[in-house]
Amino acid sequence: MRGYLPGLFTPSVQQEVVDEAVSMMHDTRPAGMKAMMKAFAKADLRDVLPHINVPTLLLYGDADQRSPFNVAEALHTGIPDTKLVVMPGVGHESNMEAPEVFNTHVRRFIKNISYK
Numbered sequence: 610m611r612g613y614l615p616g617l618f619t620p621s622v623q624q625e626v627v628d629e630a631v632s633m634m635h636d637t638r639p640a641g642m643k644a645m646m647k648a649f650a651k652a653d654l655r656d657v658l659p660h661i662n663v664p665t666l667l668l669y670g671d672a673d674q675r676s677p678f679n680v681a682e683a684l685h686t687g688i689p690d691t692k693l694v695v696m697p698g699v700g701h702e703s704n705m706e707a708p709e710v711f712n713t714h715v716r717r718f719i720k721n722i723s724y725k
Contacts, residue, residue, distance in 0.1 A: 619672045619700040626705050658687030665691045666718040668711060670699030692718060 669681040685693040694714050704711045
């Protein structure tokens, strides 16, 4: 499982966060994880993006090594009614690496859309 970790987090991430990610991966059945990862690798859902008709929050860590910024931009351009937030100094697993920042943006987004 540790072989999957490179690129998920920034070098400054706390070891406890990495250990938690490894623990969650160990709780997943290897066959299921392998099937999921193959499906993700093969999936091309770009044609679906324009049909998403709900307000969408895109949170992107600017230190993400797994998904370059052009991926975030393509999602932002392809999905109507999106808000793209770039979180500085955060990697791919932004919800684990910067949970307070992540949760603040999610709460703010939900609050703003709930009054429309």
